[in-house]
Amino acid sequence: MNTPPRVVILTGAGISAESGLKTFRDNNGLWEEHSVEDVATPEAFARNPELVYRFYNERRLQLTNTSVMPNAAHKALATLERALKGQLTLVTQNVDDLHERAGSERIFHMHGKLLSSRCVTTNNTFECNTAFDSLSVCACCNTTTLRPDIVWFGEMPLFMDEISQDIANADIFIAIGTSGNVYPAAGFVINAKDSGAKCIELNLEPSANNWLFDESISGSATKIVPEFVARLIEEYDL
Ligand code: APR
Numbered sequence: 001m002n003t004p005p006r007v008v009i010l011t012g013a014g015i016s017a018e019s020g021l022k023t024f025r026d027n028n029g030l031w032e033e034h035s036v037e038d039v040a041t042p043e044a045f046a047r048n049p050e051l052v053y054r055f056y057n058e059r060r061l062q063l064t065n066t067s068v069m070p071n072a073a074h075k076a077l078a079t080l081e082r083a084l085k086g087q088l089t090l091v092t093q094n095v096d097d098l099h100e101r102a103g104s105e106r107i108f109h110m111h112g113k114l115l116s117s118r119c120v121t122t123n124n125t126f127e128c129n130t131a132f133d134s135l136s137v138c139a140c141c142n143t144t145t146l147r148p149d150i151v152w153f154g155e156m157p158l159f160m161d162e163i164s165q166d167i168a169n170a171d172i173f174i175a176i177g178t179s180g181n182v183y184p185a186a187g188f189v190i191n192a193k194d195s196g197a198k199c200i201e202l203n204l205e206p207s208a209n210n211w212l213f214d215e216s217i218s219g220s221a222t223k224i225v226p227e228f229v230a231r232l233i234e235e236y237d238l
Contacts, residue, residue, distance in 0.1 A: 004087045004236055005171035008163075008197070009077060010188055011092045011099070014177020014204055015221045019071045019098055021062070025179050041153050049134050049145075056148040057131035060114045063096055064129050070102035073176070073225035078103035080229045083238040089166040091159075093178060093185050095150055108159040110185065116149035125149050157184060170197040174228075177221050180207035189213060202228060 013023035024031045038044050039055040062068060081088045081104050090107045092099055095114040099107050112118075117128040119138035126139060126146070138146050151157050167173065173192030180186045189199050189212045201213040202224050210216055217224050232238065 004084050004238060005232075006087045006089075006166075006169055007080075007084060007172045007174065007232075008089045008091065008167050008170040008188075008192065009080075009174045009176060010178060010185060011077075011090070011094060011176045012178025012185075013094060014179075015073050015225070016071075016094055016096055016098050017177070017204075018073070018220060018222045019096075020068050021096055021098075023177075023179075025181065036153055040150070042155065045147060045152070052148070053131075053133045056114065056150060057133075059095075060129065061131060063114055068096075068098075070098040071222050073221035074098045074102035074104070076226040076229040080232065081105065083233050089163070089170075091163050091185075091188075093182070108163055110151070110157040110159055110163065112148070112150040112158065114148070114150070117146040118149040120145055120147050160184065163188070164191065167191045167197070168195045170195065172232075173197045173199045174202065175200075175207070175213070176202045176225060178203070178207060180209040200228075 017023050023029045034055060039052050045052045077090060077099065081090065090099060090104055092107060092109055093111045095109065095112055097115050115127060115129050116125045117132055118125045119140050121144040122140050124140045132146055134145050136146050138144055167188055170192055173189060175189060178185065186209055189209060192199050193212065199213045200215045201207060201210055202217045204220060205218065206216060217228060
């Protein structure tokens with residue numbers, strides 16, 4: 001029996017597209033309908049908090065809508081986590097909860113979570129599956145406002161120490177459904193290559209940094225991710 005490889009997987013909006021959630025940069029994507037500067041920066045929240053609350057409230061309520069379900073790609077990654085027995089680090093830029101609902105257990109949400117609110121004073125976070133706004137007070141201070149628990153442009157992504165360490169130790173790095181435009185996530189492939197990991201991209205179309213990967217698999221996530229997971233399980237006799 002082969003030793004299981006240490007695997008780091010980075011997912012982006014493309015993995016949730018077939019669950020009915022919009023990506024950011026594709027045709028008709030979220031950043032075509034809204035400008036980043038209006039809804040996804042600390043300055044936007046200071047300038048027009050109600051617009052920012054509304055943008056994330058709509059996305060939160062869409063997520064709790066029962067028709068949005070994990071798809072075959074999310075489920076395949078949960079299967080891979082079980083097969084790799086602790087050797088998989090799943091890093092997602094997505095703020096949805098579809099990996100959790102598919103059965104993945106160890107996930108780093110580097111850009112935060114839609115189903116969570118955050119106290120602006122203490123940074124404490126609270127599970128939240130309803131709409132909230134500037135009148136909603138937090139459970140820790142009872143006075144201060146809550147903000148969406150989202151990492152906005154200009155803010156530091158979460159879990160960077162843990163992610164960097166696991167990438168440094170990875171045998172395989174896989175990016176799924178991300179356009180490779182937003183750093184630091186877009187640079188993970190460079191760190192992984194420097195550490196000697198094999199780097200593989202699975203995406204509908206080649207990403208901005210596709211040339212950095214050793215292998216590139218094109219197609220829709222619900223088709224190519226389950227096939228790829230089956231291949232890894234067979235190749236490593238997991
Ligand atoms: N299967 C596989 N890939 C897909 C699918 C699909 N069904 N549909 C779209 N894609 C691919 C697109 O080709 C694109 O390359 O998913 C990618 C989505 O790219 P983006 O919309 O840029 O999303 P992402 O890379 O996750 O964005 C990163 O940008 O605005 C921020 O914070 C936001 O976390 C987000 C970050």
